[in-house]
Amino acid sequence: MKVLLLSLYHPELVRGGAQQVCYELFEALKAKPDVEPVLLCAVDPSFDQLYKSGARITGFDGRPNEFLFLSRDYDGFWHKTSSRLLIESYVEFLLSVRPDVVHFHHFLLFGVDLVTVTRRTLPEARIVFTLHEYIPICAERGQMVRKLDGAQCDHASPVRCHQCQPEHGPERFFLREQWIKRHFEAVDLFTTPSRFMIDLYTRWGLERARLAHVPNGQQNRAGARLAEPPRAKRNRFGFFGQLVDNKGVRVLFEAVDQLRREGFTDFTVEINGDNIAAATSEHRALIEDYLEREAERPAGERLVVMNGSYEVAQLRQRMMRVDWCVVPSVWKEAFGLVISEAWMFGRPVIASDIGAMAERVRHEWNGLLFNAGDAAALAATLRRACTEPALWQALSQHIEAPASDDAMAEDFLKLYR
Amino acid sequence: MEALFLSPDGGVLILGWVYDVLDAVAWMRITGADWRLDLDGPCLARVRRADLPGGLGGAAEIGYFGLGFGDRTIGCAGAAVVEIGLRSGVVLAAEATPSVISGEQIREIALAYIARAHRAGEAQIRTAGYLGHGMGEQLLALNRSIVGRLVASPYLERFGPEVGELAGSIVVCLYGKPEFLFLQAALFSNRPGIGAYEFIYVLNSPELAEAVLNEARSAAAIYGLAISVVVLAGNAGFAAANNVAARVARCGRLLFVNPDVFPKDPNWALRHSAVLLSRPARETTLFGGTLYYDNGSLMHGGMYLDLDVGATFAREQASRWGLLRVEHYGKGAPPDDAEATRPRPVTAVTGAFISVERDWFEALSGFSIDYMLGHYEDADLCLRSLEGGVAPWLHDLKLWHLEGGGGTRQEPHEGAAHVNRWLFTTRWQNAGAAGLLGRNPAHPLLSANA
Numbered sequence: 001m002k003v004l005l006l007s008l009y010h011p012e013l014v015r016g017g018a019q020q021v022c023y024e025l026f027e028a029l030k031a032k033p034d035v036e037p038v039l040l041c042a043v044d045p046s047f048d049q050l051y052k053s054g055a056r057i058t059g060f061d062g063r064p065n066e067f068l069f070l071s072r073d074y075d076g077f078w079h080k081t082s083s084r085l086l087i088e089s090y091v092e093f094l095l096s097v098r099p100d101v102v103h104f105h106h107f108l109l110f111g112v113d114l115v116t117v118t119r120r121t122l123p124e125a126r127i128v129f130t131l132h133e134y135i136p137i138c139a140e141r142g143q144m145v146r147k148l149d150g151a152q153c154d155h156a157s158p159v160r161c162h163q164c165q166p167e168h169g170p171e172r173f174f175l176r177e178q179w180i181k182r183h184f185e186a187v188d189l190f191t192t193p194s195r196f197m198i199d200l201y202t203r204w205g206l207e208r209a210r211l212a213h214v215p216n217g218q219q220n221r222a223g224a225r226l227a228e229p230p231r232a233k234r235n236r237f238g239f240f241g242q243l244v245d246n247k248g249v250r251v252l253f254e255a256v257d258q259l260r261r262e263g264f265t266d267f268t269v270e271i272n273g274d275n276i277a278a279a280t281s282e283h284r285a286l287i288e289d290y291l292e293r294e295a296e297r298p299a300g301e302r303l304v305v306m307n308g309s310y311e312v313a314q315l316r317q318r319m320m321r322v323d324w325c326v327v328p329s330v331w332k333e334a335f336g337l338v339i340s341e342a343w344m345f346g347r348p349v350i351a352s353d354i355g356a357m358a359e360r361v362r363h364e365w366n367g368l369l370f371n372a373g374d375a376a377a378l379a380a381t382l383r384r385a386c387t388e389p390a391l392w393q394a395l396s397q398h399i400e401a402p403a404s405d406d407a408m409a410e411d412f413l414k415l416y417r
Numbered sequence: 418m419e420a421l422f423l424s425p426d427g428g429v430l431i432l433g434w435v436y437d438v439l440d441a442v443a444w445m446r447i448t449g450a451d452w453r454l455d456l457d458g459p460c461l462a463r464v465r466r467a468d469l470p471g472g473l474g475g476a477a478e479i480g481y482f483g484l485g486f487g488d489r490t491i492g493c494a495g496a497a498v499v500e501i502g503l504r505s506g507v508v509l510a511a512e513a514t515p516s517v518i519s520g521e522q523i524r525e526i527a528l529a530y531i532a533r534a535h536r537a538g539e540a541q542i543r544t545a546g547y548l549g550h551g552m553g554e555q556l557l558a559l560n561r562s563i564v565g566r567l568v569a570s571p572y573l574e575r576f577g578p579e580v581g582e583l584a585g586s587i588v589v590c591l592y593g594k595p596e597f598l599f600l601q602a603a604l605f606s607n608r609p610g611i612g613a614y615e616f617i618y619v620l621n622s623p624e625l626a627e628a629v630l631n632e633a634r635s636a637a638a639i640y641g642l643a644i645s646v647v648v649l650a651g652n653a654g655f656a657a658a659n660n661v662a663a664r665v666a667r668c669g670r671l672l673f674v675n676p677d678v679f680p681k682d683p684n685w686a687l688r689h690s691a692v693l694l695s696r697p698a699r700e701t702t703l704f705g706g707t708l709y710y711d712n713g714s715l716m717h718g719g720m721y722l723d724l725d726v727g728a729t730f731a732r733e734q735a736s737r738w739g740l741l742r743v744e745h746y747g748k749g750a751p752p753d754d755a756e757a758t759r760p761r762p763v764t765a766v767t768g769a770f771i772s773v774e775r776d777w778f779e780a781l782s783g784f785s786i787d788y789m790l791g792h793y794e795d796a797d798l799c800l801r802s803l804e805g806g807v808a809p810w811l812h813d814l815k816l817w818h819l820e821g822g823g824g825t826r827q828e829p830h831e832g833a834a835h836v837n838r839w840l841f842t843t844r845w846q847n848a849g850a851a852g853l854l855g856r857n858p859a860h861p862l863l864s865a866n867a
Binding site for chain 1: 596599600603604607628631632634635638639640641677679711712817819
C-alpha cells in the first residue's frame with residue numbers, strides 16, 4: 001500500500017505539533033511491511049533557498065520519499081493557491097506516485113481545493129484528512145478564541161466571524177464555510193486527535209460517520225523509566241512549547257507575580273520553547289520585558305528561567321529538571337503533544353480546563369486543571385502543587401504511557417483499508 | 418469655471434459655479450478650434466456648493482455642470498472660449514484651456530458629480546429634473562458611444578470539456594472580482610445535472626484578464642466545467658456585457674446569473690431543467706428564482722413597481738415629479754414565506770437570476786444598453802417582455818444571493834443609479850395606465866394567474 005502524507009512544513013524546518021505527528025506517522029509506516037509512505041511537506045517562500053528554479057515540487061535533503069511542495073501565490077483567506085502551474089505539478093506528482101491513500105494533515109500552503117484535485121486525479125484513492133485544529137471552522141487562525149473579549153468560541157457563524165474580522169462582511173464567512181465544505185465532500189474520512197473535536201466538527205456540519213478518533217502517537221523518548229530520586233519538595237514547574245499568544249505563558253507569568261506578591265517564592269518556573277517571532281508584537285514585548293526583568297533580579301530572587309528552544313533529543317534533559325509540566329493554553333488545544341511528552345517522563349500536568357487538556361488530564365487523578373486564562377486560579381494551583389504533601393506522588397502514579405507512534409500507525413492502517 | 422474636459426470622441430464637460438440668484442443664466446456657449454457647444458440654462462445641472470467661501474453656495478444652487486456630446490471627433494488642441502449669457506443680456510466670457518481625457522473618464526466624472534450633488538442635499542427628483550432638460554440625453558449618447566466602442570472586439574477563450582447537448586448557458590458578468598469565478602465554479606459543480614450547463618464569464622475589467630483567464634483555466638480543470646471567458650475592452654456595463662456574452666452562448670436557454678449567486682438547493686440544476694420540461698411555455702419563457710440572503714431570510718420573490726411622487730421648487734416655482742421605484746416581494750421575509758415564493762407571474766424579476774429563452778431574449782434585443790453600468794435594465798427587460806405579451810414568472814428555484822456589504826458604492830455607480838432611475842421612469846411613464854404599478858398590478862397578464 002502506498003500512502004502519500006501531506007504535511008504543513010517539515011518538522012525539521014518549522015516545529016509544530018501537526019508536522020511532528022505527521023512525521024512520526026511517516027517514520028512508523030516505514031517500519032510496516034507492505035506499506036510505502038511518501039511525504040510531501042508544504043513550505044512557504046520564506047524558505048527561498050530551498051526553492052529550485054522552475055520546480056514546484058522537489059526532494060528534501062537527499063532523503064528517500066520526502067518531498068517539498070514549494071507553495072506560492074497562496075491565498076490565506078480562501079486557502080487556495082492561485083498558481084495554475086503548481087496545481088498541474090501536483091497532478092503530475094500524484095500520477096507519478098500513484099498512492100492508494102492520500103492522507104492530508106493540513107491544507108495550509110497547499111490549498112483546500114487540492115483535496116478536490118486529488119479526488120479528480122485519483123478517483124479510486126482513499127482520502128483521509130486529519131484535523132489538527134479548527135481552521136476550517138475559524139478564519140481567525142483556527143484558534144476559536146473571540147477577539148472581542150478573548151472568550152472561548154463554541155461555534156462559528158457569519159456574523160460572529162465578522163465580529164472577529166470586521167474587515168470582512170458576514171457573507172464572506174458564509175461563502176468561506178461553503179467553499180471549504182465543498183472541498184471536504186471529496187474526503188472519505190476525517191480523523192481528530194481528540195474526541196471533543198468530533199462533536200465540534202459534527203456541529204459544524206460534517207457527518208458523524210465520516211469522523212474517527214485517532215490519538216496522536218509519538219516515539220517513546222524516555223527509554224526505560226528512571227527511578228525518581230526522592231525529593232522533599234515538588235516545586236519545579238516547566239513550560240514547554242511555542243511562546244505564541246494562545247499558549248498562555250502570559251497567564252503563567254501573572255500567576256508567578258501573584259505568588260510573589262503573596263510572599264510565596266519557594267518554587268521555580270523553567271520556560272522551554274521559542275518561535276516568539278510568531279507572536280503578536282504586543283505579546284512578544286510583554287514576554288521579552290518580563291523575562292528581561294526576571295533575569296535582572298538577584299539570583300536568589302529569580303523565579304522564572306528562560307532555557308530557550310530545544311530539539312526533541314533534548315526533551316529528556318529538560319523534562320528531568322522539572323516536577324510538573326504546566327500547559328496554560330488559552331485556546332482549545334486539539335491534542336496537546338506536550339501532555340504526552342510530560343507523561344512520557346512521568347510528569348503530572350497542570351493544565352487549562354478546556355479543549356484537549358480537559359479531555360486528557362483527569363483532574364485530581366493524573367493532573368490538575370484550572371480555569372483557563374485565570375491567573376489567580378493557576379497561582380492557587382501552583383501553590384497547592386508545591387505545598388500539599390504527597391500530591392505529586394498520588395497524581396504521577398496514575399499517569400499512563402501516551403499513545404506510541406506504532407499504535408497510531410496501526411490505527412491509521414485500519415482506516416486506510 | 419473650474420474645469421473644462423474634452424474627449425476626442427466628442428465629449429465636453431464643464432464644471433464651475435456662477436452666482437446668478439438675481440440674474441439667471443440663460444445660456445452657455447463653449448467654442449473650440451473646430452467645434453461649438455450651446456447649452457440652454459435649464460440644460461445645466463445646478464447644485465448647492467457648500468464648499469464655496471463666504472457661504473455663497475450653501476443655500477442657492479449656484480454650482481453648475483454641463484455636458485455635451487456630439488458623436489463626432491473634435492479637435493482638442495488650443496484654448497476654448499466660454500461665454501455665459503444672463504437673462505439681463507449681460508454676457509460673461511473667459512478663455513479656458515481644456516483638459517483632454519477619454520470618454521469613459523468624462524462619463525465617470527459626470528456620474529460622480531451627479532452622485533455628489535445628490536448627497537449634498539439634492540433630491541433624486543431634482544436630479545431627474547435636470548437630466549430631463551437635456552443632460553440625460555447627452556449622457557445616454559455619450560454612453561452609447563463608449564459602449565459601442567468597448568464591445569466592438571470582445572476576446573473569447575473557452576476552457577474545459579467539449580460540450581454536448583446543453584440545458585442552459587449560465588452567463589455571469591464579473592464585477593472586477595475574479596474570486597467569484599472560482600467560488601461559483603466550486604459551489605455549482607459536483608451537483609446533480611450541472612454537467613448539462615456551460616458557464617460564460619464576461620469581464621468588464623481588461624486589466625484583470627490575465628487573472629480571470631488563469632482562474633478559468635484552473636477551475637475548468639479542477640471542477641470539470643465548460644467555462645468560457647469573454648473580455649471586453651472596458652466597463653461597458655451590465656447590459657452590454659451580458660448581451661455580448663449571450664451571443665457566444667451555445668444553448669437556446671440563457672441564464673443570467675450574478676457572480677454572488679450560489680445554489681442553495683443542491684438539486685438546483687435538476688429543478689431548473691424540470692421546470693423547463695414540466696411547465697407550460699408561457700411560464701418558462703422568462704423567469705426568475707427565489708433568492709436568499711446568507712442570513713437565511715428571503716431576498717427576492719419577484720419584483721413590482723411603485724411610484725414616488727414629490728415636488729421641487731426652483732426660482733419660486735413648484736414642479737411635480739414622479740419617479741418609479743422597483744421593489745422586491747418578500748425582501749427580508751422568513752424563508753418559507755408562501756406568498757412571496759409561490760410560482761406566479763410577476764411584474765419583473767431581478768437580474769441576479771434570469772432564465773430566458775434565447776430566441777425571446779434576442780427578439781427583445783437583449784438588455785437595453787442605455788442603462789449605465791448596471792441598475793434597472795432587468796426590470797426594463799421584463800417590462801418589454803410583458804409589452805410583447807410574455808409575463809415574467811417566478812419559480813421556486815432556491816439560490817443564495819450574497820448581495821451584501823451593501824451600504825456604500827462608488828460614486829460613478831451611485832450617479833448611474835440616479836440616471837438609470839430617471840431613464841426607467843421616462844421610458845415607463847405609462848406604467849400606471851398600463852396597470853403595472855403596485856404589489857397587485859392590474860395588468861391582465863399579471864392578474865390572470867396571480
